Amino acid sequence: xxxxxxxxxxxxxxxxxxxxxxxxxxxxxxxxxxxxxxxxxxxxxxxxxxxxxxxxxxxxxxxxxxxxxxxxxxxxxxxxxxxxxxxxxxxxxxxxxxxxxxxxxxxxxxxxxxxxxxxxxxxxxxxxxxxxxxxxxxxxxxxxxxxxxxxxxxxxxxxxxxxxxxxxxxxxxxxxxxxxxxxxxxxxxxxxxxxxxxxxxxxxxxxxxxxxxxxxxxxxxxxxxxxxxxxxxxxxxxxxxxxxxxxxxxxxxxxxxxxxxxxxxxxxxxxxxxxxxxxxxxxxxxxxxxxxxxxxxxxxxxxxxxxxxxxxxxxxxxxxxxxxxxxxxxxxxxxxxxxxxxxxxxxxxxxxxxxxxxxxxxxxxxxxxxxxxxxxxxxxxxxxxxxxxxxxxxxxxxxxxxxxxxxxxxxxxxxxxxxxxxxxxxxxxxxxxxxxxxxxxxxxxxxxxxxxxxxxxxxxxxxxxxxxxxxxxxxxxxxxxxxxxxxxxxxxxxxxxxxxxxxxxxxxxxxxxxxxxxxxxxxxxxxxxxxxxxxxxxxxxxxxxxxxxxxxxxxxxxxxxxxxxxxxxxxxxxxxxxxxxxxxxxxxxxxxxxxxxxxxxxxxxxxxxxxxxxxxxxxxxxxxxxxxxxxxxxxxxx
Ligand SMILES: O=C([O-])CC(=O)C(=O)O
Ligand SMILES: [Mg+2]
Numbered sequence: 011x012x013x014x015x016x017x018x019x020x021x022x023x024x025x026x027x028x029x030x031x032x033x034x035x036x037x038x039x040x041x042x043x044x045x046x047x048x049x050x051x052x053x054x055x056x057x058x059x060x061x062x063x064x065x066x067x068x069x070x071x072x073x074x075x076x077x078x079x080x081x082x083x084x085x086x087x088x089x090x091x092x093x094x095x096x097x098x099x100x101x102x103x104x105x106x107x108x109x110x111x112x113x114x115x116x117x118x119x120x121x122x123x124x125x126x127x128x129x130x131x132x133x134x135x136x137x138x139x140x141x142x143x144x145x146x147x148x149x150x151x152x153x154x155x156x157x158x159x160x161x162x163x164x165x166x167x168x169x170x171x172x173x174x175x176x177x178x179x180x181x182x183x184x185x186x187x188x189x190x191x192x193x194x195x196x197x198x199x200x201x202x203x204x205x206x207x208x209x210x211x212x213x214x215x216x217x218x219x220x221x222x223x224x225x226x227x228x229x230x231x232x233x234x235x236x237x238x239x240x241x242x243x244x245x246x247x248x249x250x251x252x253x254x255x256x257x258x259x260x261x262x263x264x265x266x267x268x269x270x271x272x273x274x275x276x277x278x279x280x281x282x283x284x285x286x287x288x289x290x291x292x293x294x295x296x297x298x299x300x301x302x303x304x305x306x307x308x309x310x311x312x313x314x315x316x317x318x319x320x321x322x323x324x325x326x327x328x329x330x331x332x333x334x335x336x337x338x339x340x341x342x343x344x345x346x347x348x349x350x351x352x353x354x355x356x357x358x359x360x361x362x363x364x365x366x367x368x369x370x371x372x373x374x375x376x377x378x379x380x381x382x383x384x385x386x387x388x389x390x391x392x393x394x395x396x397x398x399x400x401x402x403x404x405x406x407x408x409x410x411x412x413x414x415x416x417x418x419x420x421x422x423x424x425x426x427x428x429x430x431x432x433x434x435x436x437x438x439x440x441x442x443x444x445x446x447x448x449x450x451x452x453x454x455x456x457x458x459x460x461x462x463x464x465x466x467x468x469x470x471x472x473x474x475x476x477x478x479x480x481x482x483x484x485x486x487x488x489x490x491x492x493x494x495x496x497x498x499x500x501x502x503x504x505x506x507x508x509x510x511x512x513x514x515x516x517x518x519x520x521x522x523x524x525x526x527x528x529x530x531x532x533x534x535x536x537x538x539x540x541x542x543x544x545x546x547x548x549x550x551x552x553x554x555x556x557x558x559x560x561x562x563x564x565x566x567x568x569x570x571x572x573x574x575x576x577x578x579x580x581x582x583x584x585x586x587x588x589x590x591x592x593x594x595x596x597x598x599x600x601x602x603x604x605x606x607x608x609x610x611x612x613x614x615x616x617x618x619x620x621x622x623x624x625x626x627x628x629x630x631x632x633x634x635x636x637x638x639x640x641x642x643x644x645x646x647x648x
Pocket of ligand 2: 251339340362363
């Protein structure tokens with residue numbers, strides 16, 4: 011009897027992108043399950059494999075060698091149903107899209123939207139109730155159901171279930187109702203979801219790479235069913251939003267970010283891979299939580315940490331090539347800067363918290379200058395929080411100022427001040443500062459707190475990036491309003507609980523004069539009979555379009571000028587009408603168009619810098635970017 015071993019199947023999986031697991035020694039009979047694109051099984055007109063196991067059950071299967079020796083009970087050919095606990099069985103799964111399995115394949119499932127013809131052609135008769143509905147009606151129903159839930163986390167769980175059940179419908183919903191659903195699949199709700207990830211865990215999403223996988227990360231990557239990955243978002247869970255160390259439960263972040271890559275930036279879902287690196291957690295509460303899903307140990311550091319990350323970075327390049335984008339997300343400061351500095355020379359990497367946030371904030375500042383007047387260099391900046399976001403934004407502002415004024419970077423940096431937990435960052439503290447804070451230590455007498463720093467520096471722009479909520483107090487905002495006609499106040503920390511102040515506080519305390527934007531969304535505020543609509547200064551404006559630009563140009567490295575290109579493109583999308591309302595960001599409802607512009611500008615920069623590998627450069631990059639975007643409408647199946 012012929013048999014196939016696991017490695018021959020894995021090889022087959024490699025080529026076809028099908029995940030097929032079988033008994034270690036499997037009678038060929040069962041290889042009715044074959045690699046479809048090799049001519050095994052059967053392909054329908056659209057390249058969808060018709061399930062041979064379905065055919066087998068219908069008596070249509072190809073002649074098979076006897077599947078006898080599996081020792082199962084009657085009709086239980088694979089000996090699974092009759093097994094008792096002590097017996098080992100293999101978890102049979104067959105990647106096909108026909109009949110019952112088609113309904114359970116999130117990529118191809120259309121639920122009640124399968125029409126009569128499709129139900130006949132794909133063995134769906136009887137598996138669905140008679141009604142045939144449109145995708146629009148399905149969308150209407152799900153939105154109706156979602157709105158019944160009062161608790162945002164229930165909406166989150168419901169959306170994640172939909173993603174696992176019917177991917178196209180999930181993305182259609184997210185695209186068509188982006189302003190309503192972004193706060194569910196993204197900040198703030200995703201933050202709560204990560205905190206409770208263990209208890210709400212249903213389906214594993216993404217790839218978990220823990221210290222247990224040391225030495226075999228390449229193998230682990232091979233377990234992922236998709237071969238053609240274009241974007242990876244990876245976290246180690248140590249600084250999830252402003253919520254701190256959530257360990258393995260940080261997975262909600264890569265999953266959420268990649269949902270946005272598809273919905274907002276048009277990357278194909280199958281080209282996106284969420285990854286969580288689990289090196290333990292120092293979160294005592296999680297370590298004690300019986301539902302915690304990660305390694306129960308304290309975080310690995312130093313060489314142990316660096317080696318695991320290095321193995322991961324090497325394996326990714328080996329598996330997916332030079333042009334896969336790796337987005338670092340929510341790493342703690344002490345690793346984030348080093349990882350970026352180390353891998354930007356050898357990989358296509360981007361740190362969203364350092365670079366993405368910077369690009370978005372700079373765009374908001376470009377727009378704000380249209381309201382308050384002056385050039386960047388004529389303004390002064392004070393940050394609360396000198397971590398990834400704060401120093402990343404500061405550096406990009408200084409860089410742009412330097413470009414505009416031709417002044418050296420060391421000079422333009424002096425327009426930017428930072429306060430950390432120990433007070434104003436000044437020269438006398440330089441020796442004891444972490445390296446990424448040193449460029450921001452300027453000559454000044456020590457100042458111990460934010461309010462005094464505001465009074466001493468008198469900034470025109472106040473930016474919160476500390477991850478600590480309620481730190482822009484009434485006194486701080488009032489002080490900003492005493493020496494600025496229109497103070498620019500950005501409360502960037504996420505989620506909403508960590509916001510430095512609320513929109514209502516910013517408008518009320520500044521008597522309606524603040525130009526305000528926040529990392530997490532706030533509802534419009536009525537003050538003194540006027541409606542103020544706060545903008546959302548969130549990196550979600552940039553990373554999806556930025557990534558699309560890198561992918562369509564085949565970029566091999568990220569250059570800081572690409573971030574400036576993204577900022578410019580985003581700022582150009584802010585209309586006079588937006589500005590008249592005090593909005594320094596365009597509404598998210600236009601995000602796909604915005605992303606196409608960002609992608610085009612980023613790609614153009616990649617070509618200009620000689621970092622693009624996809625040649626020749628398309629004539630109209632905006633049109634090209636749009637034409638590359640994923641469309642969540644259902645396809646017709648022959
Ligand atoms: O996820 C977000 O909303 C923004 C972000 O990257 C962070 O706060 O770390
Ligand atoms: Mg982040």
